[in-house]
Every structure is written in C-alpha cells, then in structure tokens.
Amino acid sequence: xxDNTLSLFLKAFGVVIITLLCAFAYLLYKSARNQNSxxxxxxxxxxxxxxxxxxxxxxxxxxxxxTVLYNxxxxxxxxxxxxxxxxxxxxxxxxxxxxxxxxxxYSVKHLNDNCLYLLxxxxxxxxxxxxxxxxxxxxxxxxxxxxxxxxxxxxFLLFGVDTIGSQELHFSRYRTNKGDIDKGITAxxxxxxxxxxxYYENMxxxxxxxxxxxxxxxxxxxxxxYIYIFNxxxxxxxxxxxxxxxxxxxIIRYKDYYVFERGATFNSNISGFIYRNxxxxxxxxxxxxxxxxxxxxxxxxxxxxxSVFIQTDYNTNNQDIDQVIYLDNRILIKGMQNILILDTxxxxxxxx
Numbered sequence: 001x002x003d004n005t006l007s008l009f010l011k012a013f014g015v016v017i018i019t020l021l022c023a024f025a026y027l028l029y030k031s032a033r034n035q036n037s038x039x040x041x042x043x044x045x046x047x048x049x050x051x052x053x054x055x056x057x058x059x060x061x062x063x064x065x066x067t068v069l070y071n072x073x074x075x076x077x078x079x080x081x082x083x084x085x086x087x088x089x090x091x092x093x094x095x096x097x098x099x100x101x102x103x104x105x106y107s108v109k110h111l112n113d114n115c116l117y118l119l120x121x122x123x124x125x126x127x128x129x130x131x132x133x134x135x136x137x138x139x140x141x142x143x144x145x146x147x148x149x150x151x152x153x154x155x156f157l158l159f160g161v162d163t164i165g166s167q168e169l170h171f172s173r174y175r176t177n178k179g180d181i182d183k184g185i186t187a188x189x190x191x192x193x194x195x196x197x198x199y200y201e202n203m204x205x206x207x208x209x210x211x212x213x214x215x216x217x218x219x220x221x222x223x224x225x226y227i228y229i230f231n232x233x234x235x236x237x238x239x240x241x242x243x244x245x246x247x248x249x250x251i252i253r254y255k256d257y258y259v260f261e262r263g264a265t266f267n268s269n270i271s272g273f274i275y276r277n278x279x280x281x282x283x284x285x286x287x288x289x290x291x292x293x294x295x296x297x298x299x300x301x302x303x304x305x306x307s308v309f310i311q312t313d314y315n316t317n318n319q320d321i322d323q324v325i326y327l328d329n330r331i332l333i334k335g336m337q338n339i340l341i342l343d344t345x346x347x348x349x350x351x352x
Contacts, residue, residue, distance in 0.1 A: 042287045043243045048306035055338035062089050070108035110150040139174045149210035157234035167199040173234045201251045213326040216274040223249045225268045243304050244285040271324040290315045308350050314338050
C-alpha cells in the first residue's frame with residue numbers, strides 16, 4: 001500500500017515538475033521573442049529639424065470631441081460616438097446640420113448631391129440622405145473592399161481581394177456608373193510576398209488607409225512597413241518600405257474568426273503623405289515621448305533621409321494621434337487633446 005502511495009506521489013510530483021519546466025521554457029521563449037521584437041519598435045533616427053507648433057483647438061473646436069468621417073475643404077462630416085450623432089459641419093459658415101446614417105460600422109468615402117458613398121462590411125454603397133435609400137455597388141475584380149478613395153467622375157481607387165478568382169490582394173479602379181475600369185491594375189504590387197497565406201490572413205495583415213493630398217494618393221499599411229504610392233488619377237507609382245521593418249503579423253483562429261495574436265503583432269505606420277517629392281510618414285514605432293515624429297523618405301531614391309520632431313503645449317507624441325486629416329493644402333494632426341495644422345509654409349520650412 002505504501003509502495004503504491006509512494007509511486008503515485010512520485011508520478012504526480014514528476015508531472016508537476018515537467019509542467020513547471022514547460023511553463024518556464026515557454027516564458028523564456030516569450031521573453032526572448034519580446035526582446036527580439038524590440039528592434040521592430042524603433043530605429044535610429046537622424047534629426048532634420050525640431051520645431052514648436054501652436055494648437056488650433058479654437059478654430060477646429062467642432063472636431064475635438066468627434067471622429068472625422070469625411071472632409072473636403074472646410075466641410076466635415078463628424079460622428080460623436082457617445083451621443084451617437086452625425087453632423088455635417090461647414091466651418092467657414094459656422095453651420096452645423098444633423099444627419100442620420102442607418103448603419104453601425106461604416107466610413108464615408110465621398111459626398112455629392114446629398115448622397116453619401118459609404119464603405120461598410122467590406123462593400124461600397126451609395127446612400128441618399130433625402131430619399132433614405134441605399135444602393136450597393138458590385139466591383140467584379142474586388143468583392144471584399146478593405147479601403148476606397150474617391151478619384152473623380154464617380155471613380156474610386158479600391159484595395160481589396162477577389163475571393164472568387166485569384167484571391168490576391170490588389171488595387172483596382174472602379175467607376176460606379178460603369179463598373180470595373182481596370183481589373184487588378186496593380187495586382188502584382190504585393191509581389192506575392194506572402195502567397196502561402198490565405199486571403200483572409202492577408203486582408204488582416206495589409207489592413208490600412210488611403211490618404212489623398214498634394215496630387216498624390218498614399219495607401220499606408222497599419223501592420224506592415226509598406227506604403228503604396230499613386231498619382232491623383234489612381235495610377236500606381238511605387239512601393240516604399242519604411243525603416244521599422246515590422247514583420248508579418250501572427251494571425252490565429254479564434255472560434256469562427258481570424259484575429260491578431262496578442263503580443264506577436266506590431267503596428268507599423270499611422271498614415272503618410274507626399275509633399276515636394278518627399279514621403280512624410282507618421283510612424284507608430286517611435287520612442288520620442290514629447291513630440292510628434294514625421295519620418296521623411298526621398299521618393300526617387302526610396303531612401304530614409306531623416307525625421308522632423310514637432311513639439312506642442314501638450315507634450316504629445318505619435319501614440320496620441322487620433323487622426324491625420326488631409327485638407328487641400330494643409331495637414332491636421334488630431335490628438336487626444338489638441339489639433340495642429342501643418343500648412344504649406346510650415347511644410348516648406350520642414351523640407352527645405
């Protein structure tokens with residue numbers, strides 16, 4: 001009896017020891033992985049200039065407590081999440097009009113003749129504010145749309161995937177009254193870097209945003225160090241790889257969904273724009289705590305040339321950026337407490 005009890009005790013003790021050793025080995029692995037990942041969080045930056053910019057909270061007070069869904073010139077469409085209300089704000093006229101959008105998950109891509117062009121659930125649609133009707137568009141070359149940007153004459157540049165055909169992520173131009181103009185005009189842009197991945201993994205990995213300013217369109221990936229550059233007609237120009245060199249995110253399956261693995265996925269860049277043949281990038285990967293950081297890349301040579309640091313009264317940094325809003329000749333940095341304007345005079349000074 002004693003022998004059996006001793007035997008059971010030794011077995012149980014052995015299991016506990018093995019479990020502890022496995023747990024310790026796993027912690028060592030995670031620690032090493034985290035230490036190794038630190039190189040993705042920052043890189044050595046060369047200072048081009050450091051300057052102070054005063055906030056413009058009074059001029060853009062309408063935007064501080066809301067999310068900007070759309071803007072053109074001095075017209076903004078905003079949403080207050082807490083109050084669940086949307087407004088069309090004309091800042092120059094000091095005019096505000098309430099509107100109702102019968103959707104929960106959406107982004108506004110264009111406004112024309114009281115019609116909103118919405119991106120919701122990976123589909124593009126047109127919503128008439130007067131008639132309260134909605135019409136969906138079908139882009140044959142991209143049936144799941146990650147993001148879209150308006151070009152001209154009812155034409156959009158889309159980024160997404162053709163799930164029925166090649167299952168490749170690509171960019172394509174689409175005209176709402178004619179359908180596809182180019183089927184995958186830049187299908188090879190991604191160069192099949194991760195062609196062993198499923199399309200739904202790549203959709204998460206390449207998630208990002210379009211920005212349009214100064215006659216260029218830029219698509220910035222949130223979780224990969226890639227920025228795709230187009231002219232204002234939606235014609236592909238080139239790809240820039242940013243210095244942070246963030247790796248492909250770890251994507252796991254959770255129940256019926258694919259999600260980023262916590263602690264193994266890194267943010268890369270927030271947004272970017274081109275001015276005077278320079279790519280200006282707002283990066284997540286910066287350790288500077290008391291200033292906004294803009295990394296500058298030479299467009300022709302695909303080369304990082306240095307960084308500009310912008311100090312404010314609030315000691316804000318890139319982690320505090322809520323939105324980067326692109327106006328015709330100005331860039332608005334909307335933080336948690338303040339809004340800054342980068343106008344052409346300031347940008348000329350930065351890039352001189």
